[in-house]
Amino acid sequence: MLEITQLVAGYGNIKALKTVDISVPEGAIVSLIGANGAGKTTTMKSIMGLVQPGAGQITFQGQNITGLAVHKVVNLGISLVPEGRSILSQMTVLENLEMGAYQRKDNSIQSDLEKVFKRFPILEERKTQLGGTLSGGQQQMLAIGRALMARPKLLLLDEPSMGLAPLVVADIFKVIQEINAEGTTILLVEQNVRQAIKIAHYAYVMETGRIVLHGKSEDIANDPRVMEAYLGGRKVG
Amino acid sequence: MFLQQVVNGLTLGSTYAVIALGYTLIFGVLNIVNMAHGEIFMIGAFVGLMLVTKFNIGIIGALIGAMITGAALGYLLERVALRPLRRKEVSHLAPLLSTIGVSIFLESLALKVFGPQAQSFPTVYSGQLLDLGVFKISFIQIIILAISFGLMFALRFWLAKTKAGKSIRATAENIETAGLLGVDTRKVIVMTVMLASGLGAVAGVLVGLAFNAVEPTMGITMGFKGLAVLILGGLGNITGAMVGGLILGIAEVFSVAYGDSSYRDAVAFGLIMVLLFVRPQGLFGSSTPQGGR
């Protein structure tokens, strides 16, 4: 569904991505893991068109989307839950969610809204509160809920569990699996490597702008290098 | 006399308000103060005037013509002086400078094309005074009042309730996030600048009608007042622009009527300063809620 080939990108003269190849098959959950500064976020931003690639190609459902304007990428059915949340702080919770469905024209928006509220009841409670005054975790829920409102074909999640209470974290991973089961393909960046690998079908490991390892998630989980570098030597499970 | 002065104040104030609305709209989306707004307003006034005097087009046609010209100028402004600055990591002062550049350019262009003289609309259009006993009001004053209030309500509704309005607010707050939600931010920005400039040009015609004077420096004078209103009401706030405009108008008129006319401008700005010192975010502005997160 999504093919990234030989992608190079960066900020000014800083090369954040040197060569990145990732393939996300339709219907799968693909996890991308790596240390701080490895370039995970940059990869996500390049897909969305927020960072202009220096070389390489990104195709989505066979269409070349390299360097396409952000809103057009969204229009094709890709949504990103950005790192650090990016809540519209001057808009209410409800408006934030409505903005999520900005490009949709169908009439099941209302029922999707209810679904989000059911998943995150606190959001319904705080419907009219300004986004900026939510607690950190509440904002994270809002960001995820908002992305769901777009009903994307491909959902990019950049550290969705960050800042969430343990109970909610467990929920989030469940939610991810649920929406995946409903047909949404998922590319997941997570520092909660254990969980991320557990729910993923495939995993990619990134180091300083390069993919150094990839494969079925079970294989990755048992790779000694991964265990050493990301799991503090302990096994997934 | 009191009522008459109130009417004078409201008229003056509503002209301030229509200008401030344009500033506010652009500030609302781009977080910049468009220093060329006053000059677009002035060009609008001249275009309206030319259409009426040189081409004998009626006043409605003149308003439409001014609006189209204003919108076109807005488009150019966005392309030339605003968009190039959005690409890079740019200080928030840069658009201030580039729009000042545009304003200087437009002012001297108008000077060249239209000459320095104040010109006025044929008296037919300024119309008769309606004598309502306690005060007199001209038709054009009524129109300006009506248009500014109408605009305020329309814009408020539009921004708060419509999808386009929400996309503007989202863009205003965070371009990147708005883009991620599928908003074509570039289009939204162009449209807003065009809308604000079109409105500004219409305001120019109305003010030219109301005060009988259209001249190349009117943009600066009125623009300066518009800026004052912009912060008096609270940046980016539509209601604020309206109320702020009226307050400034009334304050100026009353300082003449019941005080000393030579202190008029000091009273107006003194008032704004005092008000800001009490409420640093303006009358209707909101203070940012993210203190310690």
Add this chain to the structure above:
Amino acid sequence: MILALEKVSKNFGGLAALSDVSFSIGKGEILGVIGPNGAGKTTLFNLITGVLSPSEGRIVYQDRAIVGLKPHKITEMGISRTFQNIRLFGQMTALENVMVGAHCRTKAGLWQGLWQTKAQQKEEKAIRGKARAMLELTGIGDEVNTFAGALSYGKQRRLEIARALASDPDLLLLDEPAAGMNESETEDLRLLIAKIQQLGKAVILIEHDMHLMMNVCERFVVLNFGRKIAEGSPVSIQENPAVIEAYLGKEDV
């Protein structure tokens, strides 16, 4: 005892973000504050550091009531913090960020800065060295001259800690420092906190990573809906049904 909160409440309009919260922390102690999202943890930090003032209650730091003092004053007295939503000086280098943190421990004025007096130069050299040390300590020693804004998320978190440490606090408040870090990075963080403790500093730690918390904290305060629902040792917290119900969940941690 270094800090004590006495019946502290904070309301936002109709919403009670904190109600009647009391607890204290001793010198050199590491206290964990946990609770569901929106429980009021960050608000607590905002109250302690003077960013917000409580609607009711007293906050006492080293025998002085600090409610109403300005944040910089409180920092000067020895409390410093990091932010949940990172707030660095993006256009300054990592080193400069940390040097700003040391601001309240230095005193060169206009005059000395102008003539670069001996004392001023000595002081500059000292804080430069200290800032480097802080960067080393937090594991980003090789980013000295990188702009803070160009660092990755995880490194920005460490830089925040380094900046907070630069003011020589006796009490350090960390708001979700491990967010965005993987397990081995979190492990580094654990070591870092341990080192900080060895320096004799008390730490209040907010974090949702229970693995880290249980390993690091000697004592916990648990908040839910702005109220303190439990307080005690890691073991007692882990077994407390109210805490399990509200926060931890049934699964093992």
Add this chain to the structure above:
Amino acid sequence: GCGGNQSAAPASSAAGSAAKIGVVSYLTGGGAAYGEAIKQGLELARDEINAKGKVKIELLFEDSKGDKNEAINATNKLIHKDNVVGIIGPTLSGEMFAVGPIASQAGVPIMGTSTTAEGITDIGDYVFRNALPESLAIPHAVKKAKEKLGLKKVAVMYSNNNDWAVSGFKTFEQAIKDNGMETITVETFADKDTDFSAQLTKIAALKPDAIMVAGLYQEAALILKKAREIGITVPIVGNNGFNSPQLIKSGGNAAEGVVVASPWYPGKDDEKVKKFVAAYKAKYGKEPDQFAAQSYDALYIMAEALEKAGTTTDRKKLRDSLANVKDFPGVTGKFAFDAKRNPAMDVTILVVKGGQFTELK
């Protein structure tokens, strides 16, 4: 590189070469109609003088935009870069207060053609003017208005951010007192204002017999219109700024009945005047106003002084020769500088009738 390689060496020796006269004038901006009239008057005079061939004159125009700093720069450039022998201008008294000292210090004669405020020539020995000082004009106008229109209590308005209007206001006040009238209110406005309704509403409520206004034509025209619009019908007496045809053009009907004092009256039955008016009309397609007439005269005065001094470059000689100008027959009447380098001139009181300045009789 500040240009000027070619003009570097001033050919001071070449006898019979044109005398360079600098002009600092308000050519762009809100009061440019004055500057334009001045420029036209000067150009007409220059062409005539050069055609006669006794002295040749080259005019170097610099725009001051009505701004003091611009005027300073322009003056310095004319004096030091262009090496002019004398300067005509600037347009506004405020500008003269700024550049007069510079010219004086550099020893360059400078002559205002429109600077009517008090104290202009006190600046220094090199400062001249053929502009009729307001202290002469206004009292005449006030006196005549009182006599003809039977005024008792009047309201006064002036632009308080304009030096010359403030000075004009003071003269008005004195003249009102001297003529035994009462000032019932003083209202101010500012240059560039467009809304005068507050002041005029206030004045209307006080029911004065007349309003006396000191200001430039741009604001004056708007005041007239607004006053008539809200039903003030009493006569309005203006000062020097009102003398531009632009006032009638923009004021339209509202300008009817305006009274003003002027050293210039185009309808005067005089050969010289008729010739000038005809020539001006032929060249520019409109009647000359006071400012055109005075600048026209000014250049002739300069030319005569240059001729008498027998130099095209010696500034000191030009100054001394200027100071001795007497009985010069100009279009604004017989002209002479008094001891303080102010003009002694006749004054005509004009009233606007049928869209024309006509003599108030």
Add this chain to the structure above:
Amino acid sequence: MDALLNPYYLQILMFVLINAMLGISIYLTLATGQLSLGNAGFMSVGAYTSALLTLKLGLPVYLAIPIGGFAACLMAAVIGVPATRLQGIYLAIATLGFGEVVRVIILNMKITNGALGLSGIPSLGVLIGKQLSALGYSQGFAGFSLQQISNLSVIVILAAILTFMVFFAVRLRNSRIGRAFASIKADEHAAEVSGVNTTYYKLLAFFLGAFVAGIAGGLAAHITFYIGPKDFSYHRAVEILLFAVFGGSNVVWGPLLGSVILTTLPELLRSAADYRAMIYGGILVVMMIFRPQGLISEETIRYWKSKLRASSAANEQSEPARRSAG
């Protein structure tokens, strides 16, 4: 040499120097991220105070000008405390309004002579000339005329003062206080919590800016013989802003260069007559398109520095994966 001694160029040079000081004054407040447009107002306070002190009390110029600077500071104290609560554009326009209020007050005061302004202010050049004459140099020396010498001395004095101001600004920037300024500019809230007394430093910056503007005002009064309220209007305030942004507001050199260019530009364009302002406006726009950060920026300086460093360190850096954590 002749051209250098030409009073026309010298006069422009004087304006350049004065404007450069104004550029520094706005830079000083901008260093804390405060956009204050009150400098024209502070300048007028300095100018009027100094002019009046010399005119009415006969105070010597070298005393009157610093007193003018302090008067501007006093003014800054009056509005500074409330003004430091204002953010961004609010501050900009409120201070612009402050300048307007000062102007109107000057316009209405007796002692300032209202719109007529003050003329006959003792000029620095003339004073120096007199001093020299008194010393017996009334014919000048070394082949220069008296006027040339006094003009040159004025330039030297202005340049010396400006140099000191620049020196001050540079040193300030590299000091602890400069860092505090920068942190406030970056994130005021985080700075406060990091232990920086933001109110104090914002006020300090405000004061310094006002002082420099006041001094510049005093000097301006004593080189132009005349001051009037119009000199300190809205236009002046905006012009000062242009200096800073055009040259780049992040380093002292920016406003300095900006004021030099923008003061000489209109003179260079004098021959373009009617199109002068159009060209000027156009240049501003084009400039911002190509260098939105201004001519000189902190980033440029650091960029070149790091570039130099990088090229020397390039060899060591070539091994991949050096920075991976884990």
